[in-house]
Amino acid sequence: MASNGVLDARDRAAMLNRLAAERFDVLVIGGGITGAGAALDAASRGLRVALIESRDLASGTSSQSSKLIHGGLRYLEQLDFKLVYEALRERDLLVSKLAPHLVKPVRFLFPLYKKVVERPYVGAGLVLYDAMEGTRRPVPYHRHLSARGALRLAPALNPGPLAGAMLYYDAQVDDARYTLAVARTAAAHSAVVATRVTAVGLTRGGDGVRVTGARVRDEESGREFGVTAEAVVVCAGVWTDLVHELAGVRAGYRVRMSKGVHIVVPRSAVRASTGMILRTEKSVLFFIPWGEHWIVGTTDTDWSGDRAEPAATEEDIDYILAAANRVLVQPLTRADVVGVYAGLRPLVAASETNGKGGKPTTKVSREHVVDVPVPGLASIAGGKFTTYRIMARDVVDAAVSGFGREVVPASVTDQVPLLGADGLAAVRAGAGRLAEDYRVSRSLVEHLLGRYGTLASEVLDLIRADPELARPLADGHPYLRAEVAYAVTHENALHVEDVLMRRTRLVFESADSGAGAAAQVSEIMGRLLGWNRRKRAVETRRYLDLIAAEHAAVAPGPMPSADLAVSAAAG
Numbered sequence: 001m002a003s004n005g006v007l008d009a010r011d012r013a014a015m016l017n018r019l020a021a022e023r024f025d026v027l028v029i030g031g032g033i034t035g036a037g038a039a040l041d042a043a044s045r046g047l048r049v050a051l052i053e054s055r056d057l058a059s060g061t062s063s064q065s066s067k068l069i070h071g072g073l074r075y076l077e078q079l080d081f082k083l084v085y086e087a088l089r090e091r092d093l094l095v096s097k098l099a100p101h102l103v104k105p106v107r108f109l110f111p112l113y114k115k116v117v118e119r120p121y122v123g124a125g126l127v128l129y130d131a132m133e134g135t136r137r138p139v140p141y142h143r144h145l146s147a148r149g150a151l152r153l154a155p156a157l158n159p160g161p162l163a164g165a166m167l168y169y170d171a172q173v174d175d176a177r178y179t180l181a182v183a184r185t186a187a188a189h190s191a192v193v194a195t196r197v198t199a200v201g202l203t204r205g206g207d208g209v210r211v212t213g214a215r216v217r218d219e220e221s222g223r224e225f226g227v228t229a230e231a232v233v234v235c236a237g238v239w240t241d242l243v244h245e246l247a248g249v250r251a252g253y254r255v256r257m258s259k260g261v262h263i264v265v266p267r268s269a270v271r272a273s274t275g276m277i278l279r280t281e282k283s284v285l286f287f288i289p290w291g292e293h294w295i296v297g298t299t300d301t302d303w304s305g306d307r308a309e310p311a312a313t314e315e316d317i318d319y320i321l322a323a324a325n326r327v328l329v330q331p332l333t334r335a336d337v338v339g340v341y342a343g344l345r346p347l348v349a350a351s352e353t354n355g356k357g358g359k360p361t362t363k364v365s366r367e368h369v370v371d372v373p374v375p376g377l378a379s380i381a382g383g384k385f386t387t388y389r390i391m392a393r394d395v396v397d398a399a400v401s402g403f404g405r406e407v408v409p410a411s412v413t414d415q416v417p418l419l420g421a422d423g424l425a426a427v428r429a430g431a432g433r434l435a436e437d438y439r440v441s442r443s444l445v446e447h448l449l450g451r452y453g454t455l456a457s458e459v460l461d462l463i464r465a466d467p468e469l470a471r472p473l474a475d476g477h478p479y480l481r482a483e484v485a486y487a488v489t490h491e492n493a494l495h496v497e498d499v500l501m502r503r504t505r506l507v508f509e510s511a512d513s514g515a516g517a518a519a520q521v522s523e524i525m526g527r528l529l530g531w532n533r534r535k536r537a538v539e540t541r542r543y544l545d546l547i548a549a550e551h552a553a554v555a556p557g558p559m560p561s562a563d564l565a566v567s568a569a570a571g
């Protein structure tokens, strides 16, 4: 029976009791997009499911991506047609049916600098991109633009070397919020979702071979207990090799980490009314419109440091600024950078290369791999955010194929809209009436609809009960105090960082990384979670220390040289 998908942090003890007491069909390890997707896939097939996440939902790679739901134009160049085709189909399904409140079409300008060769080449790629998508499409076809047409949309581009441009469409998403919505939808299909619970060992059946569950640790109390399941599904991203080691198994693949960094600059720093994608020597650079900001990135370098704390360096930031300044008439500088974030791509490499084959990470496969190293254990890695639903289906198929009982139904997630999607058109049409009913501004309702879809009324109910909660959380940012309360009562936020880093994105959208809002967040959370004054202060300090550590990793450095900007633009 479907429940309401509320993840109330105040119910954590009851939820941990369920985790320890029930016998599950599937235990999913990892609460990134792949694990949340696997939990939803299995739960919507009627299975009893538990999902455990060591930190917060989406606290790994799934909150640090470029936030694009896309076919991946550049994979066409690598002739990876299957990946592009699959991703485009997924993009359209998410935009039109499964999550129209969260996944939104976005336009990209692809500036061209070589008159003769480039236009037919890129144009052919986009014809293929559009053709793969088919004719029933929720996003428009690509278009050719002259240099003048391109400059009308993006006056920020240096007109000198510009030969023209292509305009095409993809989609974007708040990756952390999307992951949360998938996990909540899984909970609405009765999955138990537990954060800050780590798998510390896997248990074996009487035969000493078959995996029958996991030994887990509650990170809040340090208490350890067992979770029993017919199959364990590992969706641990860049931690996958470590979980395989915990299980004492050797899988047919290893995960190689590639770091990708983005910088965040104010919208006013780059005059353009559309996103942009530029070719770089190694890959591509995106300018992605993000509210009042641009997200600009990314990089692609090997990483062997701490999986939980990939750090952006001075060189990463300079690389992005230099690449951006190749095409901008008014260069971006360090002073424009409001925020920086780094994530780790979990790329799959065949086991024999041991993940250390020395190949550049851009050449390692972006496709996903599923393995069943021992009965009762299925694991998956690789892929991309866009194709999480396919990945989830494939790993759950692998897990249930070992069930020695009735046939489990096939995946139905292509027919399961995420919480907040159902009836969206009517709620959007009634936004004005909602604003009147709740005595709030229309823009406040629009803001909530764009983040919660039809669940916006749940946040509005909190405001009706306490109008103080309609006040903004931080000056110049759209988030409300009510969203902090809702993060606790419906979205399982346990700490200040959960709110400032993932339920809202103040950590990279505000120049102070959300520091100024930390005490207020702690206050609102504390009231709901029963924190005394000391605990509130500890929570605030914990967040401030966290961002101080992140800032320390990025030492201030020189601005990219103007010479580099000019010579690169000319080339």
Ligand SMILES: Cc1cc2nc3c(=O)[nH]c(=O)nc-3n(C[C@H](O)[C@H](O)[C@H](O)COP(=O)(O)OP(=O)(O)OC[C@H]3O[C@@H](n4cnc5c(N)ncnc54)[C@H](O)[C@@H]3O)c2cc1C
Pocket (backbone or CB within 6 Å): 029, 030, 031, 032, 033, 034, 035, 052, 053, 054, 055, 056, 057, 058, 059, 060, 061, 062, 063, 064, 065, 066, 067, 068, 069, 070, 197, 198, 199, 200, 235, 236, 237, 238, 239, 243, 258, 259, 260, 261, 298, 342, 343, 344, 345, 346, 381, 382, 383, 384, 385, 386, 387
């Ligand atoms: C810079 C960058 C840009 C990207 N841009 C895009 C893009 O625009 N579009 C796109 O489609 N894809 C993009 N991707 C790829 C996409 O973000 C990833 O493929 C995806 O987020 C991986 O999700 P995951 O769930 O597999 O891993 P994660 O999100 O890392 O989740 C794994 C989780 O497992 C948990 N875990 C680990 N060990 C344990 C344990 N023992 N017990 C419990 N929990 C555990 C971790 O805490 C973590 O939360 C990008 C990736 C990067 C790095």
